[in-house]
Amino acid sequence: MRHFIEELEELQxxxxxxxxLVESAIHHAVLSLVERREEMARQVLRNExxxxxxxxxxxxxxxRLLALQQPMARDLRFITAAIKINTDLERMGDLAVNIVExxxxxxxxxxxxxxxxxxxxxxTVECMVRKSLDAFVKREPDLARAVLLSDDTVDRLxxxxxxxxxxxxxxxPSVIPQAIDLILVARHLERIADxxxxxxxxxxxxxxxxxxxxxxxxxx
Amino acid sequence: MRHFIEELEELQxxxxxxxxLVESAIHHAVLSLVERREEMARQVLRNExxxxxxxxxxxxxxxRLLALQQPMARDLRFITAAIKINTDLERMGDLAVNIVExxxxxxxxxxxxxxxxxxxxxxTVECMVRKSLDAFVKREPDLARAVLLSDDTVDRLxxxxxxxxxxxxxxxPSVIPQAIDLILVARHLERIADxxxxxxxxxxxxxxxxxxxxxxxxxx
Numbered sequence: 001m002r003h004f005i006e007e008l009e010e011l012q013x014x015x016x017x018x019x020x021l022v023e024s025a026i027h028h029a030v031l032s033l034v035e036r037r038e039e040m041a042r043q044v045l046r047n048e049x050x051x052x053x054x055x056x057x058x059x060x061x062x063x064r065l066l067a068l069q070q071p072m073a074r075d076l077r078f079i080t081a082a083i084k085i086n087t088d089l090e091r092m093g094d095l096a097v098n099i100v101e102x103x104x105x106x107x108x109x110x111x112x113x114x115x116x117x118x119x120x121x122x123x124t125v126e127c128m129v130r131k132s133l134d135a136f137v138k139r140e141p142d143l144a145r146a147v148l149l150s151d152d153t154v155d156r157l158x159x160x161x162x163x164x165x166x167x168x169x170x171x172x173p174s175v176i177p178q179a180i181d182l183i184l185v186a187r188h189l190e191r192i193a194d195x196x197x198x199x200x201x202x203x204x205x206x207x208x209x210x211x212x213x214x215x216x217x218x219x220x
Numbered sequence: 221m222r223h224f225i226e227e228l229e230e231l232q233x234x235x236x237x238x239x240x241l242v243e244s245a246i247h248h249a250v251l252s253l254v255e256r257r258e259e260m261a262r263q264v265l266r267n268e269x270x271x272x273x274x275x276x277x278x279x280x281x282x283x284r285l286l287a288l289q290q291p292m293a294r295d296l297r298f299i300t301a302a303i304k305i306n307t308d309l310e311r312m313g314d315l316a317v318n319i320v321e322x323x324x325x326x327x328x329x330x331x332x333x334x335x336x337x338x339x340x341x342x343x344t345v346e347c348m349v350r351k352s353l354d355a356f357v358k359r360e361p362d363l364a365r366a367v368l369l370s371d372d373t374v375d376r377l378x379x380x381x382x383x384x385x386x387x388x389x390x391x392x393p394s395v396i397p398q399a400i401d402l403i404l405v406a407r408h409l410e411r412i413a414d415x416x417x418x419x420x421x422x423x424x425x426x427x428x429x430x431x432x433x434x435x436x437x438x439x440x
Contacts, residue, residue, distance in 0.1 A: 059300075062300065063296055063297060063300055066286060066296055066300070067290075067293060067296055070287075070290055073287060076283060076286055076287055077283060080279075080282065080283055080286070080300075080303055083300055083303050083304065084303065084304070084307055087304055087307060166396060166397060166400065169389065169393065169396050170393050170394075170396055173389065173390050173393045174390075176386060176389050176390055176396075177386060180386065180400070180403065183400065184407075187404075187407070
């Protein structure tokens with residue numbers, strides 16, 4: 001049993017490590033875009049390897065835990081949630097790479113506007129990632145609920161970025177390629193927020209036994 | 221043991237059912253766009269409920285299977301793969317809804333071009349979804365490999381759609397809103413293909429024990 005608890009703690013530690021890497025990837029992907037730093041963009045790509053390796057390690061660890069002994073119902077749910085969350089984290093890492101790809105294209109072209117909303121959106125999204133994982137490992141429903149609320153903020157920011165860029169393009173068609181790349185960056189950030197929301201929903205299900213995935217209850 | 225095998229078969233049947241619904245959602249989402257049929261778009265939204273319910277049922281069934289008895293290593297890997305694949309399928313359903321949202325906006329505006337590449341891309345993506353699930357339940361590595369190959373075709377189609385639409389916008393800025401919506405539809409289809417690719421990779425790992433997720437081996 002001691003062995004089992006240690007491995008469960010190891011699983012949590014690995015998930016948190018992966019979360020920290022993903023948060024850093026998002027942060028540096030957006031920073032490389034805002035400050036037009038190509039070397040920083042390349043560094044995000046190099047760091048993705050570690051995230052991908054962690055995904056495999058966490059999967060292995062989860063399967064080993066399930067095989068080790070018959071886990072209790074509660075532990076079983078925790079481990080199956082960890083398998084899902086692992087996938088969410090890896091996808092977030094992919095999305096950070098997608099942002100870097102847009103950043104690399106944007107750095108080659110003239111800047112069309114100062115970037116204010118996108119860094120703000122990125123900051124909100126990074127907080128969501130951290131909070132969602134904290135909520136999961138500490139089993140804190142309040143933190144998970146805070147993540148669900150932030151998702152609306154992110155959606156609003158994405159829409160406002162989208163609309164502003166469309167009017168930029170309409171005024172000056174020469175900026176179309178850059179504007180589309182920025183729209184896509186905002187979309188990638190929104191998808192990262194969606195993954196953090198998934199983690200928060202899985203956490204609420206784990207802690208409260210309430211499945212909020214497809215019908216958000218007013219009282220949770 | 222009989223009970224276990226029956227439940228395992230039930231799990232496969234549910235995943236296939238979900239796959240069929242997702243495939244139909246993609247098909248009708250794109251058809252509603254091509255043929256400008258609002259009622260069809262609304263039907264896709266109504267059908268999403270069933271996909272979401274299936275996701276919850278499959279999760280429950282997986283956890284029950286893990287709890288029933290200590291599954292063998294092979295079954296354990298199958299069930300943990302099913303948990304991941306379930307998530308992929310549900311995300312594909314969400315992406316079909318995203319396509320419908322773009323279709324509903326596009327139907328309100330003048331058509332800017334005949335749609336040829338997008339239906340072709342959708343057809344390839346639907347095949348990928350079906351093949352990836354078939355590969356999983358039949359444990360057929362050849363089918364899984366075919367899915368990985370199609371992913372490149374989809375990426376190329378997406379790039380060509382993107383470039384064509386950018387030049388459309390540059391020639392006539394009045395079509396910018398429609399062109400952006402079509403670019404996003406192509407992106408949503410590409411992401412669905414990514415999820416099918418995930419399923420194919422999980423299948424190869426299950427069948428061959430080769431993890432192809434982050435370093436595609438030349439000989440598999």
